[in-house]
Amino acid sequence: MPRRTDTRQRVLHTAAELFRRQGYQATGLNQVLQEGGAPKGSLYFHFPGGKEQLAVEAITLAGTELCDTIAGVLASATDPVSGVDGVVRALADDLVRSDFRRGCPLGTVAQTTVDNDAIRQACAAVFETWRRLVERALVAGGVPEDVAPSLATMTIAAVEGGQLLARNQKDVAPLLAVGTQLTELIRAHLREGQ
Amino acid sequence: MPRRTDTRQRVLHTAAELFRRQGYQATGLNQVLQEGGAPKGSLYFHFPGGKEQLAVEAITLAGTELCDTIAGVLASATDPVSGVDGVVRALADDLVRSDFRRGCPLGTVAQTTVDNDAIRQACAAVFETWRRLVERALVAGGVPEDVAPSLATMTIAAVEGGQLLARNQKDVAPLLAVGTQLTELIRAHLREGQ
DNA sequence: TAGTTACTAGACCGGTCTGTATAGTTCCCG
DNA sequence: CGGGAACTATACAGACCGGTCTAGTAACTA
Secondary structure, eight states: OOOOOSHHHHHHHHHHHHHHHHOSTTOOHHHHHHHHTOOHHHHHHHOTTHHHHHHHHHHHHHHHHHHHHHHHHHHHSSSHHHHHHHHHHHHHHHHHHTTTOOOOTTHHHHHTOTTOHHHHHHHHHHHHHHHHHHHHHHHHTTOOTTTHHHHHHHHHHHHHHHHHHHHHHTOSHHHHHHHHHHHHHHHHHHHHHO | OOOOOSHHHHHHHHHHHHHHHHOSTTOOHHHHHHHHTOOHHHHHHHOTTHHHHHHHHHHHHHHHHHHHHHHHHHHHSSSHHHHHHHHHHHHHHHHHHTTTOOOOTTHHHHHTOTTOHHHHHHHHHHHHHHHHHHHHHHHHTTOOTTTHHHHHHHHHHHHHHHHHHHHHHTOSHHHHHHHHHHHHHHHHHHHHHO
C-alpha cells in the first residue's frame, strides 16, 4: 500500500536540519516532532528504530543532497581549482545565510557519534562518497592518479575543519583561507603532474 | 586561605577527558563526578557556574596542555615541514593509543557549542593561540609573512578535519594523508618564498 | 458494508539531566 | 578551646529524555 501522507518526509527533513545545527545528543525528539508538526506515535510508526534510525536516514539524506550540490558545482567548473573554489564559496554562503547556525550536515553529528556504529558508518559512507567525487574531479583535471586519493581526503578534511573554525568564530575567513590554500595545493600538484 | 584538597583539579581533568571523548551534551555531570570521585556538593562549591564553567575551564586547560605539546614538537624540529609532520604523527599516535576515543580536545566540544557564547569564545581563544604558534613556526622556517596567517589557519583546519575523519573511520589514514599534503603545501610556499 | 491497512494522537513510563538545599566534617588560626 | 573558612556528602527538585502503549481516525479494498 502506498504512502498517504508526507509526515515521514517532513519529520526526516526537520531532523536533518536540527541534527545539522545542534548535533545528535543536543537534538531531542520532542523538538523534532514539534517543529516537524507530528505526534510521537507517528514518529515511531515511521521510524521504529527510534532516534538512531532517524539520524542514520537524516544523515544519508543530507549527505546525498549536498553530494548533488557539490557534483553540480564541480561539473560546471572548467578545472578542479575553480571547482573546489566554487564549492568552498557555496559552503561559505550557506554559513553566512544561516548566521553560522548550519554547519556541515555530517561534521557535527560525526564528531559526537563515534561510539555509535550505525551512525558512524552512515557518516563514513557519505564522507567516502564525497571523497570519491572530489577525486574524480581532480583526476579529470589533470592531477596524477597516485596523489589524487590523498589530495581528495585532504580537501574534505580541510573543508570540514574550515567550517568548524568558521562556525566557532562566526566568521567565514577561516573557511575562505582554507579555500585559498587548497587551490594553491591543487595547482602545485598540477604543475608537478606535467 | 589556600586550597586543602585536589578535588578541583581532579574534577577538572576528568571533565576535560570526558568532554574530549564525548562532547559537551553527551557528558553528564554525574559521570564526571563518579569518575572524578567527588560528590555533587563539591562540584558546585568549586564550580559555582555549573557545567558551563566546568567546560570553559576544561577547554582552556586541555588547550593549554596541547599547546605546550605542540610547541615542544615544533621547537625540537629543524624546519616547519618536519615540525608539522611531527605534530600530525603525535596526534595520530594519540588516536591509536586511545582506540580512536580521544579526538581533538576542542573539536568535539566546539562543534556542538556554537550557540553557547562562553564556551564558543573559550574554544576560539585556544584555536587562535594554536594558529599563532603555527604561524610563528612557519615564518621562522622561511614562509613569507603575508601567506603565513592563511597557511597557519589551513594547517589547524586540515588537522581538525583529519582527526574528525580518522575518528569517524577508526583509521589514522585520513590524518596521515592530511599530514602528507600539508607538508607538500608548506614546501610549495617555501619554494615560492625564495 | 465490513475489514484491513496506514496513520494520528497523546498519555504515560522509568530514568537521567542540571542544579539546589542543607547538614556535617575537617582544618587552620587566634 | 572557639569560630570560621574550606570542603564533603547526600537528598531532593523540577524538567526533560527516549521510548511504549493503547485508542482512535481516515482511506482504500473485497
